[in-house]
Structure formats: structure tokens, C-alpha cells
Amino acid sequence: MLIKNAFLSDGTPADVWVYEGSIRAIGQNLTIGDPEVIDAAGRTLLPGFVDLHCHWRTPGFEYKEDIATGSRAAAAGGYTFVNLMPNTKPVCSSAEQARAVMDKAREVGLCGANQTVSITENFDGHSVARLLELPDDIKFITEDGKGVQSSEVMARAFAICREKGITLMSHAEDMDISPWDYRLAENIETVRNLHLCEYYGTRLHMCHVSTKEAILAISEAKARGVNVTCEVTPHHLWFHDLDYKVNPPIRAAEDVAALVQAIKSGYVDAIATDHAPHSAEDKANGMAGMVGSETAFGVCYTKLCLQEGLPLPLLENLMSRMPAAILGLEKKGEIRPGFDADLVLVDLEHPWTVDAANLHSKSRNTPFDGVQLYGRVCLTVCGGKVTHRDL
Numbered sequence: 529m530l531i532k533n534a535f536l537s538d539g540t541p542a543d544v545w546v547y548e549g550s551i552r553a554i555g556q557n558l559t560i561g562d563p564e565v566i567d568a569a570g571r572t573l574l575p576g577f578v579d580l581h582c583h584w585r586t587p588g589f590e591y592k593e594d595i596a597t598g599s600r601a602a603a604a605g606g607y608t609f610v611n612l613m614p615n616t617k618p619v620c621s622s623a624e625q626a627r628a629v630m631d632k633a634r635e636v637g638l639c640g641a642n643q644t645v646s647i648t649e650n651f652d653g654h655s656v657a658r659l660l661e662l663p664d665d666i667k668f669i670t671e672d673g674k675g676v677q678s679s680e681v682m683a684r685a686f687a688i689c690r691e692k693g694i695t696l697m698s699h700a701e702d703m704d705i706s707p708w709d710y711r712l713a714e715n716i717e718t719v720r721n722l723h724l725c726e727y728y729g730t731r732l733h734m735c736h737v738s739t740k741e742a743i744l745a746i747s748e749a750k751a752r753g754v755n756v757t758c759e760v761t762p763h764h765l766w767f768h769d770l771d772y773k774v775n776p777p778i779r780a781a782e783d784v785a786a787l788v789q790a791i792k793s794g795y796v797d798a799i800a801t802d803h804a805p806h807s808a809e810d811k812a813n814g815m816a817g818m819v820g821s822e823t824a825f826g827v828c829y830t831k832l833c834l835q836e837g838l839p840l841p842l843l844e845n846l847m848s849r850m851p852a853a854i855l856g857l858e859k860k861g862e863i864r865p866g867f868d869a870d871l872v873l874v875d876l877e878h879p880w881t882v883d884a885a886n887l888h889s890k891s892r893n894t895p896f897d898g899v900q901l902y903g904r905v906c907l908t909v910c911g912g913k914v915t916h917r918d919l
């Protein structure tokens with residue numbers, strides 16, 4: 529495949545030659561054999577996006593999303609790899625269950641996937657001994673959807689992860705406090721986990737950071753060398769004071785400003801969607817979360833690049849290069865010869881309007897319905913194969 533007449537994120541004109549799943553050459557006016565030619569027509573080519581935080585609801589909640597529809601939604605959003613959360617039914621507490629999901633994702637073939645495993649067994653809040661027996665290919669554990677409430681249990685998990693080279697991902701929520709003050713709940717558990725990370729020297733990743741206090745605590749920890757990374761979501765950057773149920777909640781304007789400032793200062797490692805599909809009925813019954821795969825780039829490009837002046841290569845870092853590095857995906861996240869042919873072509877010129885009815889996800893729960901954005905995904909290539917085309 530030869531993608532012609534594209535621009536890279538820094539504005540360099542480029543053709544990109546893809547062969548047998550890899551990027552083989554980048555240059556101008558490339559002519560190679562008789563490839564399938566895709567005319568980018570001056571649009572911008574980025575490395576496929578990597579989502580550190582995604583819910584495909586398999587097993588147990590396939591009526592909200594399944595691996596096929598989740599993959600389809602990811603591809604439509606320009607994603608070529610996602611990191612899946614374990615709050616399924618049953619909870620993903622074993623390597624066997626994780627591998628079954630990853631095998632199925634490979635079979636669907638539209639988007640790469642890593643399935644994380646829970647910190648405590650079946651989210652029971654205390655059993656961490658089985659972490660000692662996890663095989664070496666399980667590198668990420670998380671209790672996403674809730675926090676581990678006991679500091680002692682979390683400390684034991686950190687100690688085991690240090691021995692095994694596992695990264696803990698933290699959904700920071702003190703669940704005794706969140707019913708009456710979710711801001712305090714996030715702030716307390718963020719600071720606790722930063723201290724545990726520093727104490728054990730174990731790598732920690734803070735999910736969906738949403739308050740100015742939490743991002744400040746993380747920034748200070750990073751500045752003194754703590755082994756922590758963090759992500760923010762598109763919806764916590766776009767909305768403030770919006771009554772739409774999501775955990776952590778939509779915050780205040782000053783929190784959004786603090787997150788944007790932290791991005792500009794280089795304290796935020798990644799944008800992650802927290803793609804959380806729910807049926808209309810579940811949503812009406814108060815389930816938290818929104819779908820996000822298909823709106824993430826448009827939201828971030830419009831907010832961060834157009835409104836806040838962030839250079840596009842920095843957004844590319846947040847959506848591709850850094851999340852790939854955090855996941856240890858050595859040949860992903862950059863457009864470079866020898867790297868996997870995971871690519872996304874985006875139209876930065878023409879506005880488009882989000883229409884929830886046209887999403888590829890099985891669920892429609894999004895407060896972005898009707899919002900006008902720039903940065904439309906026109907083509908996604910994953911492993912050299914076109915997985916989404918809307919040229």
C-alpha cells in the first residue's frame with residue numbers, strides 16, 4: 529500500500545509505503561512497484577492511536593458492547609490498539625480470561641488489544657496472593673471502576689508488582705468518601721497511591737485524572753522522580769459543570785484549566801478515552817460513563833490544538849507515542865520505517881458534527897451528540913490493513 533500526498537503532524541509532506549504489515553519507507557514522490565495507492569489528498573497522517581483505558585464489556589455485558597463492535601468503534605476513531613479494563617462479568621482476574629479476550633480481538637482483526645487483570649480477586653478488595661502466580665505476559669493490573677480501599681492491601685499489591693515488573697493502574701476513588709464528595713475521594717486516593725508508589729518504587733499509572741488537586745499532586749511527584757505516569761480523558765478536557773453521570777465526574781472550569789496547563793507543561797503522559805458503553809436503559813438507571821473511542825481525536829484536536837494552541841505533534845505524543853511506550857509496544861506509536869503499519873488519516877480542515885445515531889459502538893451514551901468538532905478520522909490502517917475508511 530502506498531499512501532500518497534499526506535502531511536505528517538509537523539507539516540512535512542510525505543508518502544508512506546506499507547508492506548507486509550510494516551512501514552517500509554517515508555519520503556516524497558515514492559514510486560514502488562504496483563501497490564494499492566491511497567490518495568491522502570493533503571490530509572494529515574498520524575500514527576494509529578493507542579487507548580490506555582477502554583471497556584469492551586466482554587464477557588458478561590455484551591449487550592452494551594462486544595469485541596467486534598468495540599473494535600469497530602476503535603477503528604472508526606483512529607485507534608489501532610486498546611488496553612481493556614477488567615470490570616467484566618466475571619471480573620477478569622486470571623491470565624486465562626485475559627488471553628481469551630485477546631484471542632478474540634485478534635480474530636476480529638480490527639484493533640490490537642491488551643486485557644488487564646484485576647488487582648484483587650473478583651474485586652473482593654483483599655485477595656492479592658494470586659498476583660504472585662500471574663504469568664510474565666500480564667503486565668498491567670487495575671481495579672478500574674473502583675479503588676482498592678484498604679491501604680494495606682494496596683501496599684501488598686505494590687510489593688508484589690515490584691517483584692514481578694507489573695504496572696498498577698489506579699482508578700483513584702475512596703469509596704467511603706465518594707458518595708458525599710467525589711473530589712475529596714479522588715484527591716485522597718491519588719495521594720495515597722503516589723506515596724505507595726514512591727515507597728515501593730513500583731510503576732504506577734493514574735487513570736482519568738480530573739481534579740486540579742490530583743494533577744498537581746502527580747506533577748509534584750513526577751518532579752521529584754516518582755515512577756508515575758498519568759492520563760486524562762477528552763471529556764474531562766472538554767466539559768465542565770455538566771450534569772452527565774461519569775466517574776470521575778465532570779469537574780469545574782478551574783479543573784479543566786489545570787489539566788490543560790499540565791498538558792502544556794508536559795506532566796500528562798497520555799489521553800485515554802475511558803470508552804464506557806451503556807445501554808439506554810442502564811444509562812437511565814444511573815450507570816456512569818460514556819462512549820469515547822469515536823470522538824476522542826476530534827475533541828482533543830478542537831480543544832487542545834485549535835482552542836489552546838497545542839502543537840499537533842504534542843497531541844500525537846499524547847494519543848500515540850506515549851501510550852504505546854507506557855504499554856511497552858516497541859513498534860507502535862510512531863510513523864517510522866520498521867514500525868508496525870498502524871496509521872490514521874485525519875481531515876483537519878472541515879468541521880463535522882457528532883451524531884450518536886451513526887456511531888459504530890453498540891451503545892449511544894455520549895454527551896457529545898450534536899457537538900461540532902474539527903479533526904475527522906478518514907482512514908485507519910492497522911497492521912497494514914484498512915480497518916476504517918471514510919474518505
Ligand SMILES: [Zn+2]
Nearest residue numbers: 672673699735
Ligand atoms: Zn475508572
